[in-house]
Amino acid sequence: MTKILVVDDDSHALRLIEFALTKAGYEVITATRGEEGLQKAFQSPPHLAIIDLMMPQMDGYEVCRRLRQNERTAEIPIMVFTARIQEIDRQTALEAGANEFLTKTATPNELVSKVKELLAKSAPAPGVEVTPGQITTLFSLRGGAGVSSIAVNLATALAQQPNQKVALLDLCFSSSSVPLMLNVRPTLSLVELAKEDTTISLSVLEKYMVAHPSGVKVLPLVLSMARVAPISAKTVESVLSVLKNGFNHVIVDTSSSLDDMTLAALTHSDQIILVLVPEVVSVQAAIVTLQAFRSLGVSEEAIVPIVNRTFAQDGLSTETIQNALKRPIKAMIPHEPELLIQAINSGTPLTLSQPATAMATAIRKLASVLSPS
Ligand SMILES: Nc1ncnc2c1ncn2[C@@H]1O[C@H](COP(=O)(O)OP(=O)(O)OP(=O)(O)O)[C@@H](O)[C@H]1O
Ligand SMILES: [Mg+2]
Numbered sequence: 001m002t003k004i005l006v007v008d009d010d011s012h013a014l015r016l017i018e019f020a021l022t023k024a025g026y027e028v029i030t031a032t033r034g035e036e037g038l039q040k041a042f043q044s045p046p047h048l049a050i051i052d053l054m055m056p057q058m059d060g061y062e063v064c065r066r067l068r069q070n071e072r073t074a075e076i077p078i079m080v081f082t083a084r085i086q087e088i089d090r091q092t093a094l095e096a097g098a099n100e101f102l103t104k105t106a107t108p109n110e111l112v113s114k115v116k117e118l119l120a121k122s123a124p125a126p127g128v129e130v131t132p133g134q135i136t137t138l139f140s141l142r143g144g145a146g147v148s149s150i151a152v153n154l155a156t157a158l159a160q161q162p163n164q165k166v167a168l169l170d171l172c173f174s175s176s177s178v179p180l181m182l183n184v185r186p187t188l189s190l191v192e193l194a195k196e197d198t199t200i201s202l203s204v205l206e207k208y209m210v211a212h213p214s215g216v217k218v219l220p221l222v223l224s225m226a227r228v229a230p231i232s233a234k235t236v237e238s239v240l241s242v243l244k245n246g247f248n249h250v251i252v253d254t255s256s257s258l259d260d261m262t263l264a265a266l267t268h269s270d271q272i273i274l275v276l277v278p279e280v281v282s283v284q285a286a287i288v289t290l291q292a293f294r295s296l297g298v299s300e301e302a303i304v305p306i307v308n309r310t311f312a313q314d315g316l317s318t319e320t321i322q323n324a325l326k327r328p329i330k331a332m333i334p335h336e337p338e339l340l341i342q343a344i345n346s347g348t349p350l351t352l353s354q355p356a357t358a359m360a361t362a363i364r365k366l367a368s369v370l371s372p373s
Helices: 011-023 034-043 060-069 087-095 108-121 147-159 177-182 190-195 202-208 233-246 260-267 280-296 318-325 337-346 358-370
Strands: 003-007 027-031 048-051 078-082 100-103 134-139 166-171 217-219 249-254 271-276 303-308 331-333
Touching: 003 011, 003 034, 011 027, 011 108, 027 034, 034 048, 034 060, 048 060, 048 108, 060 078, 060 087, 060 202, 078 087, 078 108, 087 100, 100 108, 134 147, 134 233, 134 260, 147 166, 147 177, 147 249, 147 271, 147 303, 147 358, 166 177, 166 233, 166 260, 177 217, 177 337, 190 202, 190 233, 202 217, 202 233, 233 249, 233 260, 249 260, 260 280, 271 280, 280 303, 280 318, 303 318, 331 358
Parallel strands: 003 027, 003 048, 048 078, 078 100, 134 249, 134 271, 166 217, 166 249, 271 303, 303 331
Antiparallel strands: none
């Protein structure tokens, strides 16, 4: 029987939730204090936890954090169920490790259907074999080709597909594009992780990742340039191999150089999206990159060349590019000037804020190539 832990200091609310969930066929464990909830969860981990935010002594955020920190409960789905309705509460809850945020204006039926959804989305119980996910690295040897924009939109598009857990790994020191484009405020990053003398496991990584409302979990490279430190290829390899076992898709944003981190990602990817813009220097950079891939032993089938129309007019034709590369172009991302800039500035990817635009449609198509249903 699926066991759900409900923590709420309001005993009236607790009884209502318990009634709705029991009626829906779940076994319900209740607690009226954060500490009591944690104790019950660590003793016998539930399949899902529903946590209230405003509670005396230990609040719901802290309960979420501690559940995530404990090996036994690090992976359980957490729903915050609260009277607080502010966006900042939602952000803080997600950052504290919650997977879902539901306000108490929801009806018991809505609560039950959210619980069902969240259980369906979450990872299988321990012991169940998980098929390894796919690592997809986006790369362009020429900067400014739209690699980060496509990575962010691709990750959120994949997360919108049913039952897909998506991680987004940021490997760019040059800018904090990924956190900015998703408007997430990380408090830890790969740089801090690399300094720790710890074995990298999924529950360790989850602490360094920040959840975006789309479901994408972001692992940033560095919080600020003042904290910059080298990351070895070995660290990148370990992170990727752990993420591969915990997520269906791992999307990697890289900078436009073949540094150690990027090489590690490229040589451990299932797919490489080689991003080109329709101009001569970018095509030449792609030709050189393909030569490098060959000498690195990257398999031909893994390479997915795509064209991103970052400028409006006078670009090279797809035919010219294909002839130069001696390979077909697998996707075309159309030019999207205003809405893309708006999306970047507001921190909401186009695939979420403007799903009907041609660019969002092209990215969803690319997502379906990577994740055939
Ligand atoms: N399809 C597009 N249409 C219009 N503008 C685009 C498109 N794709 C990207 N851009 C613009 O190009 C610029 C560079 O985008 P982005 O930061 O994603 O590129 P990048 O390859 O990650 O760059 P960097 O080398 O700095 O990491 C941004 O201003 C972005 O808005
Ligand atoms: Mg970038």
